Each structure stands twice: as structure tokens, then as C-alpha cells.
Amino acid sequence: MSQKAKIAVIGDQNSIMIFKVLGFSVFPVEECEDIGKQIKELERNKFSIIYITENIAAGIETIIDEYKDKSFPAIIPIPNKNGALGIGKRGIEENIEKAVGADIF
Numbered sequence: 001m002s003q004k005a006k007i008a009v010i011g012d013q014n015s016i017m018i019f020k021v022l023g024f025s026v027f028p029v030e031e032c033e034d035i036g037k038q039i040k041e042l043e044r045n046k047f048s049i050i051y052i053t054e055n056i057a058a059g060i061e062t063i064i065d066e067y068k069d070k071s072f073p074a075i076i077p078i079p080n081k082n083g084a085l086g087i088g089k090r091g092i093e094e095n096i097e098k099a100v101g102a103d104i105f
Contacts, residue, residue: 008042008073010035011053015080019051032059039063039075047073053080 009019013028020026025047027038035056042050050073057064057077067075 005048006046007049007051008047009051009078010038011051011056011078011080015053015082024051029056032056035060036063039067039073043073049073050075051078052076053078055080055082 007024008027009016009024010027010029012030016026016028027042029035029038035052039050052060052064052075054077057075064075064077067073
């Protein structure tokens with residue numbers, strides 16, 4: 001029997017509550033304080049994917065960097081209700097450049 005992946009979403013309440021309707025676990029925060037502890041707790045609880053709004057991700061880049069080489073949890077920045085900051089796109093571009101060996105964009 002296959003097990004469902006546990007998915008979490010961290011960010012400001014107005015941006016993430018829609019994800020609760022989709023069955024994701026949501027963790028509203030307004031500031032970056034203690035997010036590292038929250039991510040460690042999610043890792044201990046076997047969450048496979050953590051979506052985090054870009055405005056929060058911008059304040060915890062060193063914490064996110066700790067997880068870049070790990071398979072789980074995958075931490076993926078997403079835009080908040082105000083739009084994108086480009087953090088998620090930059091991460092994808094960096095990964096493609098690493099895989100291909102050149103900046104193809």
C-alpha cells in the first residue's frame with residue numbers, strides 16, 4: 001500500500017489558507033522567527049514537501065540552504081498573495097545551471 005506524501009505550507013495566513021482546502025497542512029506565520037524550529041519539526045514528522053511563501057523564505061535563506069542537498073523535505077518557495085519576488089524562479093534556474101553546466105536562460 002502506498003503512503004501519501006505529507007505536504008506543509010508556511011506563510012502569512014491570507015496567502016496560505018486556500019491550501020488547507022486542498023488538504024495540505026498549513027502553518028501561518030507573520031515573521032521569520034522560529035521558522036527553523038518549525039521546519040525541523042516538520043522534518044521529524046516526515047513531511048515530504050514544504051511550500052513556503054517567498055516573503056518568508058527571503059528571511060531564512062541560510063536555513064533553506066541546509067536542505068538543498070537533502071531529498072526530504074523539499075522546500076519550495078511560492079509567491080504570496082502580493083505576487084512573486086523571483087526567489088523560486090532563481091532556485092530553479094540555479095538547479096538547471098547545475099544540471100546542464102551553463103546558464104541557458
